[in-house]
Amino acid sequence: xxxxxxxxxxxxxxxxxxxxxxxxxxxxxxxxxxxxxxxxxxxxxxxxxxxxxxxxxxxxxxxxxxxxxxxxxxxxxxxxxxxxxxxxxxxxxxxxxxxxxxxxxxxxxxxxxxxxxxxxxxxxxxxxxxxxxxxxxxxxxxxxxxxxxxxxxxxxxxxxxxxxxxxxxxxxxxxxxxxxxxxxxxxxx
Amino acid sequence: xxxxxxxxxxxxxxxxxxxxxxxxxxxxxxxxxxxxxxxxxxxxxxxxxxxxxxxxxxxxxxxxxxxxxxxxxxxxxxxxxxxxxxxxxxxxxxxxxxxxxxxxxxxxxxxxxxxxxxxxxxxxxxxxxxxxxxxxxxxxxxxxxxxxxxxxxxxxxxxxxxxxxxxxxxxxxxxxxxxxxxxxxxxxxxxxxxxxxxxxxxxxxxxxxxxxxxxxxxxxxxxxxxxxxxxxxxxxxxxxxxxxxxxxxxxxxxxxxxxxxxxxxxxx
Amino acid sequence: xxxxxxxxxxxxxxxxxxxxxxxxxxxxxxxxxxxxxxxxxxxxxxxxxxxxxxxxxxxxxxxxxxxxxxxxxxxxxxxxxxxxxxxxxxxxxxxxxxxxxxxxxxxxxxxxxxxxxxxxxxxxxxxxxxxxxxxxxxxxxxxxxxxxxxxxxxxxxxxxxxxxxxxxxxxxxxxxxxxxxxxxxxxxxxxxxxxxxxxxxxxxxxxxxxxxxxxxxxxxxxxxxxxxxxxxxxxxxxxxxxxxxxxxxxxxxxxxxxxxxxxxxxx
Numbered sequence: 001x002x003x004x005x006x007x008x009x010x011x012x013x014x015x016x017x018x019x020x021x022x023x024x025x026x027x028x029x030x031x032x033x034x035x036x037x038x039x040x041x042x043x044x045x046x047x048x049x050x051x052x053x054x055x056x057x058x059x060x061x062x063x064x065x066x067x068x069x070x071x072x073x074x075x076x077x078x079x080x081x082x083x084x085x086x087x088x089x090x091x092x093x094x095x096x097x098x099x100x101x102x103x104x105x106x107x108x109x110x111x112x113x114x115x116x117x118x119x120x121x122x123x124x125x126x127x128x129x130x131x132x133x134x135x136x137x138x139x140x141x142x143x144x145x146x147x148x149x150x151x152x153x154x155x156x157x158x159x160x161x162x163x164x165x166x167x168x169x170x171x172x173x174x175x176x177x178x179x180x181x182x183x184x185x186x187x188x189x
Numbered sequence: 190x191x192x193x194x195x196x197x198x199x200x201x202x203x204x205x206x207x208x209x210x211x212x213x214x215x216x217x218x219x220x221x222x223x224x225x226x227x228x229x230x231x232x233x234x235x236x237x238x239x240x241x242x243x244x245x246x247x248x249x250x251x252x253x254x255x256x257x258x259x260x261x262x263x264x265x266x267x268x269x270x271x272x273x274x275x276x277x278x279x280x281x282x283x284x285x286x287x288x289x290x291x292x293x294x295x296x297x298x299x300x301x302x303x304x305x306x307x308x309x310x311x312x313x314x315x316x317x318x319x320x321x322x323x324x325x326x327x328x329x330x331x332x333x334x335x336x337x338x339x340x341x342x343x344x345x346x347x348x349x350x351x352x353x354x355x356x357x358x359x360x361x362x363x364x365x366x367x368x369x370x371x372x373x374x375x376x377x378x379x380x381x382x383x384x385x386x387x388x389x390x391x392x393x394x395x396x397x398x399x400x401x402x403x404x405x406x407x408x409x410x411x412x413x414x415x416x417x418x419x420x421x422x423x424x425x426x427x428x429x430x431x432x433x434x435x436x437x438x439x440x441x442x443x444x445x446x447x448x449x450x451x452x453x454x455x456x457x
Numbered sequence: 458x459x460x461x462x463x464x465x466x467x468x469x470x471x472x473x474x475x476x477x478x479x480x481x482x483x484x485x486x487x488x489x490x491x492x493x494x495x496x497x498x499x500x501x502x503x504x505x506x507x508x509x510x511x512x513x514x515x516x517x518x519x520x521x522x523x524x525x526x527x528x529x530x531x532x533x534x535x536x537x538x539x540x541x542x543x544x545x546x547x548x549x550x551x552x553x554x555x556x557x558x559x560x561x562x563x564x565x566x567x568x569x570x571x572x573x574x575x576x577x578x579x580x581x582x583x584x585x586x587x588x589x590x591x592x593x594x595x596x597x598x599x600x601x602x603x604x605x606x607x608x609x610x611x612x613x614x615x616x617x618x619x620x621x622x623x624x625x626x627x628x629x630x631x632x633x634x635x636x637x638x639x640x641x642x643x644x645x646x647x648x649x650x651x652x653x654x655x656x657x658x659x660x661x662x663x664x665x666x667x668x669x670x671x672x673x674x675x676x677x678x679x680x681x682x683x684x685x686x687x688x689x690x691x692x693x694x695x696x697x698x699x700x701x702x703x704x705x706x707x708x709x710x711x712x713x714x715x716x717x718x719x720x721x722x723x724x
Contacts, residue, residue, distance in 0.1 A: 003239065003243075006242065006246045007239075007242060009246055009250045010242050010245045010246050013245065013249050013250045013253065014354060016253075016354070016358060017353070017354030017355075017357055017358060019361075020354070020357040020358045020361035020362075023361045024357060024360060024361055024364075024396050025396065027383060027386075027387070319552075320552075323549055323552070324546070325550075325551055325552070327511070328545055328549040330511060331509050331511070331538060332538065332542075332562070332563050333535040333538040333566075333567060334563075334567070
C-alpha cells in the first residue's frame with residue numbers, strides 16, 4: 001500500500017471519529033445547553049433538602065442559571081448548607097427566595113430562585129436567607145390526613161351522630177385520594 | 190481394581206486442572222511482561238509515527254465497515270424494542286434517551302470492543318504468529334532491530350488510538366439509526382427525540398465515561414491479541430489456536446472490565 | 458585484529474535432561490568459508506544462534522571479534538549483530554514489505570543514510586544477486602530460489618564481517634542451488650567477509666567450503682578441508698559424505714527381535 005493512500009485513509013478515519021465525538025457532544029449530550037462560564041458562589045441553608053444532589057441545576061424562571069456545588073451539614077444549626085454556583089452574568093437581589101422543586105412528577109430535584117425586590121445584589125460568598133425546603137412525601141400525606149381529620153372533628157359537635165359517619169367517610173376519602181393531588185401545587189416552573 | 194482406576198483417573202484430572210491453572214497464571218505473567226516491554230519500547234512508535242499510522246489503517250480503518258453497519262442495526266433494534274415497551278407507559282418520547290444512554294454508556298464501548306477483538310484482534314494475532322513462524326521476528330533480532338519496538342508497540346498504540354474513535358462512531362451511527370426508526374418510521378416526535386436526549390445525557394458522566402471505557406477496552410483487546418500472536422507455537426495449528434484464544438480471552442476481559450468500570454463510574 | 462573472527466571455546470549447551478553440545482571447539486578464520494555439517498537435530502542451527510547471541514551457552518564461551526557474546530549487555534549484543542548478516546532457512550523476508558524495502562530495511566533501521574544513497578545501495582545489492590529488476594515485487598510473488606537470493610542481498614546489505622547461512626540449499630531446484638552456491642563464494646571473496654554455512658548438502662558445500670566441521674553426538678566428530686574429508690576413512694564421515702544407508706547412524710530404529718515381534722503376536 002502506498003504510504004500516501006494509507007495516510008489519507010487514516011486521516012479520514014480520525015476525522016470521522018472527531019466528527020462523531022462532536023456530534024455526541026453537541027447533539028446528544030448537554031454540552032451546549034450547559035455552557036455556564038465563570039460563576040460566583042452563594043450559600044443557602046435548608047432544614048430538609050430532600051433528594052437534592054450536587055450538580056443539580058439552579059434555575060430561575062425556568063432557565064438554568066447555575067449548578068448546585070457541594071452540600072454540607074451544619075452540626076450547630078442542624079441544617080443543610082448548600083453552595084450554589086451561579087453564572088456571573090446573572091445578579092440576584094439579596095432577598096431572593098431559594099426553593100427546592102421537583103422536575104416533573106417523580107423527577108430530580110432542583111433549586112428555583114425567585115428574585116425579590118431588594119436593590120442590593122448578592123455577591124460571592126453571600127448567604128440566601130429566604131429558603132423553602134423540599135417537599136417530603138410522607139410529611140405531606142400525614143399533614144393532609146391530619147387536616148382532614150381536624151376539619152371533620154370541628155364540624156362534628158354541631159352535626160351530631162350522622163356526622164361521625166360523614167367524618168369517617170371524609171377520612172376514608174382522604175385515605176383513598178391520591179397523595180399526588182397534594183403535590184400538584186409545589187410543581188412550579 | 191476399578192476403584193484404583195477411578196482414583197488414578199481422579200488424580201490425573203486434578204493434576205490436569207492444576208497444571209492448566211498454573212499454565213494460565215504463567216501466561217498471565219508472560220502477558221504482563223510483554224505489556225511492560227511494549228510500554229517501555231514505545232518511543233519508536235511515536236518518533237516514527239508513520240509506523241503507527243500504518244497500523245491504524247489496518248486495525249481501525251479496515252474495521253470501519255463492520256462497526257458502522259453493526260451500529261446502524263443495533264440502534265434501529267434499540268429504538269424498535271424501546272418504543273415497544275415505553276409506549277405501554279405513555280413514555281414513547283423517551284425512546285431517544287433510551288437509545289442514546291444504552292449506546293453511549295454500554296453498547297458503544299462494549300460491542301465495538303467485541304467486534305474489534307473479532308476482526309482486528311484476530312488479524313493481529315495471525316500476523317504476529319505467522320511472522321514468528323516464518324522466522325521474520327528472529328531475522329529482525331539478528332539485524333539488531335528490536336521486534337518489540339518495530340512490530341509490537343506500533344500495533345499496540347494503533348489499537349489504543351482506534352478503539353475510542355470506533356466506539357464514538359458506533360454510538361453516533363447507532364443513535365442516527367435509532368432516530369431513523371423512531372421518527373420517520375414509527376412517528377415519535379423528532380424535536381422531543383433530541384431534546385429529551387440532550388436533557389438526559391450528560392457530557393461528563395455519560396459520554397466521557399464511555400470514551401474512557403473504550404480506551405481501557407482498546408488496551409486490553411490489543412494487548413491480548415499481540416501476546417497470543419507473540420506467544421503462539423510457530424506452527425499452523427499453533428497460530429490457529431492462538432487466534433481462537435484471542436477472541437475468547439478478549440471477550441471475557443471486555444465483559445469483566447465493563448462490570449468493574451461500570452460499578453465505578455455509574456453508581457451514585 | 459585476531460586471525461579468527463569467531464571462536465567457540467569448550468562450549469556446552471543444552472538442558473539438564475539433554476545436553477545438545479558438550480565441549481565444542483571451533484575457530485573461524487577471517488575471509489574463509491567454513492561449513493558446519495551434521496545430521497538433523499545435532500544442533501547446527503543452535504550454534505549459529507549462540508554466535509548471534511540469541512541463546513546463552515551453559516558452559517564455555519563464544520567469542521566474536523574477541524568479545525564474549527553472552528557477557529555483552531543488550532546494547533553490546535546489538536553492536537555485535539551489526540557486524541553479522543544472517544540468511545534464514547526459507548528466507549524470512551518481511552511479507553508486508555516489497556523486495557526493495559526488505560533489502561533497505563537494515564539500512565533504514567540501523568543507519569541514517571539519506572534515501573538517495575539507500576536507493577543506490579539497494580539496487581547494487583540486488584544487482585549482485587541478479588534480482589535488480591524484481592525490486593518492486595512482493596515476497597509472495599517470488600519463487601523459493603528468488604526469495605532466498607533477496608534474503609541474501611538483505612543479509613549483506615550493510616557489508617557485514619560475518620555472514621551466516623542456515624541451510625541455504627534446502628528445498629531448492631538444481632539451478633537455484635547452483636546460483637546460491639556461486640553467490641556465497643563470490644560474495645565472500647568480493648566483500649572479504651567470513652561465511653559460516655550450516656548445511657547437510659555435501660556436494661554443494663564441499664564445492665565452496667574452505668574448511669568443514671562435522672558435528673555428531675554433541676561434539677566435533679571430524680574436521681578438515683573438503684578433500685581430506687572426502688578421503689576420510691572415519692566411519693561416520695564416510696557414511697555422511699557418501700550417503701550410505703547404514704553405518705554409525707543406523708538404518709533401523711531401536712526395536713526388539715524381529716522374529717519375536719512377528720511370531721509372538723497375540724491377537
